[in-house]
Amino acid sequence: MLDSLWTPTTLGGMSLPHRLVMAPMTRDRSTPEGVPTELNAEYYAQRASHALVITEGTQPSADGQGYLLTPGIHKDEQIAGWRMVTDAVHDADGRIVIQLMHTGRIAHPDNTPHGRRPVAPSAIRPQGAMFTASGPQEMPTPRALSTQEVAATVDDFRRAAAAAIAAGADGVEIHGANGYLVHQFLSDNTNQRTDRYGGSLDNRLRFAVEVAAAVADEIGAERTGIRISPANPYNDIAESDTAKLYPALLEALCPLDLAYLHVMHTGDERLLGTLRALWPTTLILNRGGTDLSARAKDIDNGTADLVSVGALALANPDLAARLRAGAPLNTPDPATFYGGGAAGYTDYPTHTG
Numbered sequence: 001m002l003d004s005l006w007t008p009t010t011l012g013g014m015s016l017p018h019r020l021v022m023a024p025m026t027r028d029r030s031t032p033e034g035v036p037t038e039l040n041a042e043y044y045a046q047r048a049s050h051a052l053v054i055t056e057g058t059q060p061s062a063d064g065q066g067y068l069l070t071p072g073i074h075k076d077e078q079i080a081g082w083r084m085v086t087d088a089v090h091d092a093d094g095r096i097v098i099q100l101m102h103t104g105r106i107a108h109p110d111n112t113p114h115g116r117r118p119v120a121p122s123a124i125r126p127q128g129a130m131f132t133a134s135g136p137q138e139m140p141t142p143r144a145l146s147t148q149e150v151a152a153t154v155d156d157f158r159r160a161a162a163a164a165i166a167a168g169a170d171g172v173e174i175h176g177a178n179g180y181l182v183h184q185f186l187s188d189n190t191n192q193r194t195d196r197y198g199g200s201l202d203n204r205l206r207f208a209v210e211v212a213a214a215v216a217d218e219i220g221a222e223r224t225g226i227r228i229s230p231a232n233p234y235n236d237i238a239e240s241d242t243a244k245l246y247p248a249l250l251e252a253l254c255p256l257d258l259a260y261l262h263v264m265h266t267g268d269e270r271l272l273g274t275l276r277a278l279w280p281t282t283l284i285l286n287r288g289g290t291d292l293s294a295r296a297k298d299i300d301n302g303t304a305d306l307v308s309v310g311a312l313a314l315a316n317p318d319l320a321a322r323l324r325a326g327a328p329l330n331t332p333d334p335a336t337f338y339g340g341g342a343a344g345y346t347d348y349p350t351h352t353g
Helices: 040-048 076-091 147-166 181-186 201-219 242-256 267-277 291-300 311-315 319-325
Strands: 009-011 013-016 020-022 054-056 096-099 129-132 135-139 171-175 225-229 262-263 282-284 304-307
Touching: 009 282, 020 319, 040 076, 054 076, 076 096, 076 147, 096 147, 147 171, 147 201, 171 201, 181 201, 201 225, 201 242, 225 242, 242 267, 242 304, 262 267, 267 282, 304 311
Parallel strands: 020 054, 020 304, 054 096, 096 171, 171 225, 225 262, 262 282, 282 304
Antiparallel strands: 009 013, 129 135
């Protein structure tokens, strides 16, 4: 029933042994300075038998941080920390890409070493609270980036991509989903700019396309992927033109010949079919949930080339081996998803039977 998951394939310049990818998941276990640790290296190495490991969101700049204890990839010590992680994954015969995530307005100054107000396309405060060391706090109204600062932020992504490769990553994934900065530029409820980055649909696409072009130019398109989540309301996003927005985005991205598109699916099968038809290279699909037979069908019918799993990979470091053996799966523990130490992070048992 899951046979199609185990067929080898290629992704950009990488040969993959099967088609089950570990999705990016924030775990809040780096140092306060955003440096990955030996515990992080152990965690990712444990999961190296996935066809590809996509790391947790990693800030490309100091202003890109929104959450507590998330890793960065813009300082020498962070690069060294990530080198420890990538070496561990490669030693376990795995492949790893670092996800570049600028949270934009989904942030709180107390969660950062610098304590500055968050930045965003427009000065529109998100609804909801942010968890901080002193408890949940209302997120502040962000500061709108100037036109020059938007261009500088594109350069931040370029430098971060180069740093990721210097750290030994096999590539990077640009986080354009889930209501973070790239998504904030795309959505008209968070982007009310009047310069060349706002207003028309083409202008709202501009930042995402410029980031992707800069990253691909810096490290090679074959090492560059991008993640999107059409119609995802997470983090106070409310798109009014999803059906036009995402086909237009893909048409603008296609000439870059990126290695892959990673789609977090939110239910519109017609739109998903349109995106699949438009996208010329590898498509990774994340449907959520635990029904892996449906994931295999997506590969069988050509909807996806690879499928990514989140909580299942979190709780089952040897997920592929368990599935092939028909072994029972560990149950994820939500209480240990964010922050803490080894408990609920590196102590999930592996299948031994």
